[in-house]
Amino acid sequence: MANVPLFTAEDIRLDLGGREILKGISLSIEPGQVLGVIGPNGAGKTSLFEVLSGRHRPKSGRVTFKGQDITNLRLFERARLGIGRTYQTPVVPEDLTVGEVLKASRQAFRPMLTRHDAEWGMELVDLRVDEDMPASRLETMNRRKLLLSVLLMRRPTLLLLDEPAAGLINSEIDEIDHLIRLVSKEMNIAIIIVEHRIELLDTIADRVMVMDAGEQIAEGGLSDILNDPRVHAAYFDNHSEEHAA
Numbered sequence: 001m002a003n004v005p006l007f008t009a010e011d012i013r014l015d016l017g018g019r020e021i022l023k024g025i026s027l028s029i030e031p032g033q034v035l036g037v038i039g040p041n042g043a044g045k046t047s048l049f050e051v052l053s054g055r056h057r058p059k060s061g062r063v064t065f066k067g068q069d070i071t072n073l074r075l076f077e078r079a080r081l082g083i084g085r086t087y088q089t090p091v092v093p094e095d096l097t098v099g100e101v102l103k104a105s106r107q108a109f110r111p112m113l114t115r116h117d118a119e120w121g122m123e124l125v126d127l128r129v130d131e132d133m134p135a136s137r138l139e140t141m142n143r144r145k146l147l148l149s150v151l152l153m154r155r156p157t158l159l160l161l162d163e164p165a166a167g168l169i170n171s172e173i174d175e176i177d178h179l180i181r182l183v184s185k186e187m188n189i190a191i192i193i194v195e196h197r198i199e200l201l202d203t204i205a206d207r208v209m210v211m212d213a214g215e216q217i218a219e220g221g222l223s224d225i226l227n228d229p230r231v232h233a234a235y236f237d238n239h240s241e242e243h244a245a
Contacts, residue, residue: 007028007066009051011060012058014056022047024216025214033207034192034205035192035205036201037195037208045194045211047214053083054078081157082154083156084151084152086144089166092135093135099132120153163195163196
């Protein structure tokens, strides 16, 4: 399968509630790369992740993984192929302990994993909590770490991270920065990340794609797109107006 990208989305279009949400989005990524996705609120970033992860089926377009058309595969089917996803809000099972969350994840589908795999995942993300602790008592950063350890213990090939720095303080953002570098460069995992914190993308993203009103308006190195007049008009000018309101 020479020269076949790890993961692609080609001309993705999505309608929801009679509205056109995505208007021909295309992207590709290789192992070890980090692709950042930015845009103003309502640009369609999370809707794009819904399609890439398999929660929504596009109106048209195609999603491929390792050369295989997975457009019609559902979320759990893509997870079994090695595609993991996190969400803006790190929701954990409220009635389970940390250890029970890890056990349920180990046994979620075959091949079932061992306690060693779960311990390895916790160590990788530096999650230092008692396994008897109720997951509901975890602070935001440790919730994110728990969810990441659940994904990483399965050795995924691609991660879709939806605003992983949301709700974190500066020292925790530095930790997320380090973790994403570790996962992408040392474990050779491809990462597509939606993130509003430009300073984080500046350190980790190989390329950045900018969306506005469901359209893909720019893609390239961060320094280049920051100088693009279309990006300023759609993203930064909109942000200034929101703050002034």
